[in-house]
Amino acid sequence: MKPMNKTALRLKKAKYQQLVISLSCMLLLVFSFGWMVRATVHTDKAIVKDDTSKVTQVEAKKDKVKKDSSNKIAESAKDNKGKDKKSDDESTDEDSSLVETDDDFGDAAFVGDSRTVGLEMNTDKPKASFYASIGLNVSTALTDNAVTLDNGNEGTVMQAMKQKKYKRIFVMFGINELGWPYPDVFVKEYEELVNQIKEAQPDAKIYVQSILPVSYLAANTNSVFTNENIDKFNEYVQKVAKDTKTEYLDVASAFKDENGALPVEASTDGIHFIREYCIEWMNYLAENT
Amino acid sequence: MKIRKTLCLVMAVATVCCMALASCGDENTAESKAEKTATNVSMDVVETADKLKDDIEYKDTLNELPESKIEKLFGLATTDYVKGKVYVGSGGATAEEIACFEAKDSDGAANIKAALENRIESQKKAFENYQPQEMDKLNDPVLVVKDKYVLMCVSDDNAKAQEIIG
Numbered sequence: 001m002k003p004m005n006k007t008a009l010r011l012k013k014a015k016y017q018q019l020v021i022s023l024s025c026m027l028l029l030v031f032s033f034g035w036m037v038r039a040t041v042h043t044d045k046a047i048v049k050d051d052t053s054k055v056t057q058v059e060a061k062k063d064k065v066k067k068d069s070s071n072k073i074a075e076s077a078k079d080n081k082g083k084d085k086k087s088d089d090e091s092t093d094e095d096s097s098l099v100e101t102d103d104d105f106g107d108a109a110f111v112g113d114s115r116t117v118g119l120e121m122n123t124d125k126p127k128a129s130f131y132a133s134i135g136l137n138v139s140t141a142l143t144d145n146a147v148t149l150d151n152g153n154e155g156t157v158m159q160a161m162k163q164k165k166y167k168r169i170f171v172m173f174g175i176n177e178l179g180w181p182y183p184d185v186f187v188k189e190y191e192e193l194v195n196q197i198k199e200a201q202p203d204a205k206i207y208v209q210s211i212l213p214v215s216y217l218a219a220n221t222n223s224v225f226t227n228e229n230i231d232k233f234n235e236y237v238q239k240v241a242k243d244t245k246t247e248y249l250d251v252a253s254a255f256k257d258e259n260g261a262l263p264v265e266a267s268t269d270g271i272h273f274i275r276e277y278c279i280e281w282m283n284y285l286a287e288n289t
Numbered sequence: 290m291k292i293r294k295t296l297c298l299v300m301a302v303a304t305v306c307c308m309a310l311a312s313c314g315d316e317n318t319a320e321s322k323a324e325k326t327a328t329n330v331s332m333d334v335v336e337t338a339d340k341l342k343d344d345i346e347y348k349d350t351l352n353e354l355p356e357s358k359i360e361k362l363f364g365l366a367t368t369d370y371v372k373g374k375v376y377v378g379s380g381g382a383t384a385e386e387i388a389c390f391e392a393k394d395s396d397g398a399a400n401i402k403a404a405l406e407n408r409i410e411s412q413k414k415a416f417e418n419y420q421p422q423e424m425d426k427l428n429d430p431v432l433v434v435k436d437k438y439v440l441m442c443v444s445d446d447n448a449k450a451q452e453i454i455g
Binding site: 113114115116117118119120121122124126133134135148152221267268269271272273274275278 | 348349350352354355357358361362364377378379380381382383415416418419420
């Protein structure tokens with residue numbers, strides 16, 4: 001009985017051992033398979049999640065931009081007098097303010113200082129020519145290689161004016177000359193510039209734009225930046241237009257609030273227009289020329 | 290008995306194969322990730338430009354520069370880059386600017402970097418007598434080349450810009 005029991009026990013033990021090994025192998029097999037599946041699914045999920053978050057971010061940004069623009073336009077529509085009161089529907093007004101004019105200004109050249117640089121950078125008029133530079137004035141416009149010519153080189157405004165024929169030329173100077181002590185010099189130099197442009201472009205209509213107003217923030221840059229000073233200089237600009245037999249364009253009046261100043265939200269420094277106001281400026285030029 | 294032994298053997302072999310495959314897969318992923326970091330930097334310049342605009346505080350209001358103006362401002366034709374986004378200010382208020390470009394290759398990136406350096410130099414000339422306080426930004430702009438990507442940020446917060454660019 002005893003040896004029989006020993007063999008039976010050994011067999012039983014071997015049987016259990018095999019069973020344990022089999023189960024362990026099966027468990028390992030299931031675990032490995034599961035691990036592979038999990039790794040694959042996890043990677044896919046990460047990619048999908050990344051894409052979804054990008055889409056959400058873009059959507060959120062779009063909404064933010066839309067909201068911000070609407071708010072700014074709503075405020076500007078409220079503050080700006082001299083604007084057309086075409087519709088009572090506020091939303092229609094907001095939308096129309098945002099839209100750039102259809103006029104591509106392909107027949108036009110813009111000459112001026114940093115404000116005209118801002119006009120170029122904040123509107124989309126690739127067919128228009130801009131010959132403007134930061135800090136440019138009626139004197140340096142004739143002497144300095146401050147603008148980019150069509151060949152990519154730097155040149156003077158007059159070199160730029162001789163490159164091709166235009167039908168409309170918009171000139172705006174004056175903000176950098178507000179501190180000049182002798183207005184006669186300003187008038188003389190401005191007239192010289194306009195006459196030279198006329199000579200180079202005999203068939204073009206030249207618009208001498210009034211100096212745009214500033215907000216109270218401008219005084220932080222320099223005490224000469226006041227609307228009283230600008231109004232005084234605009235009288236000289238009017239004289240330049242009259243003397244040179246060109247057209248005076250009173251663009252400034254379209255951007256004055258009830259106090260005769262630029263609305264504060266129109267500019268970050270009180271002088272240079274933000275995009276929405278540049279678009280309005282461009283639209284004004286399209287409507288009035 | 291024999292069947293069980295065979296079954297055990299088959300299972301053991303299958304398990305070892307499965308584990309080997311699974312670990313190989315993981316190694317491959319890790320390997321490719323490491324490779325990506327070392328040589329192929331992947332970046333969406335549009336997203337980076339947007340992040341530089343949104344996460345940094347600027348004095349000026351920055352707006353996207355129309356593509357048609359990029360050539361005039363930077364001397365870069367649309368064929369010089371694969372993707373690009375530029376934010377500019379309101380003209381003369383500040384020199385704040387963001388320009389992010391993806392070139393075709395590292396040679397193209399070097400050309401774009403040169404164009405951006407020219408832009409900074411021309412801005413220095415424009416601002417030095419006009420808004421001298423802007424010279425601090427222009428004398429120390431963030432201009433980074435990462436593989437085929439060129440990223441520029443002219444702001445008062447270079448640390449944040451560097452952090453965003455990575």
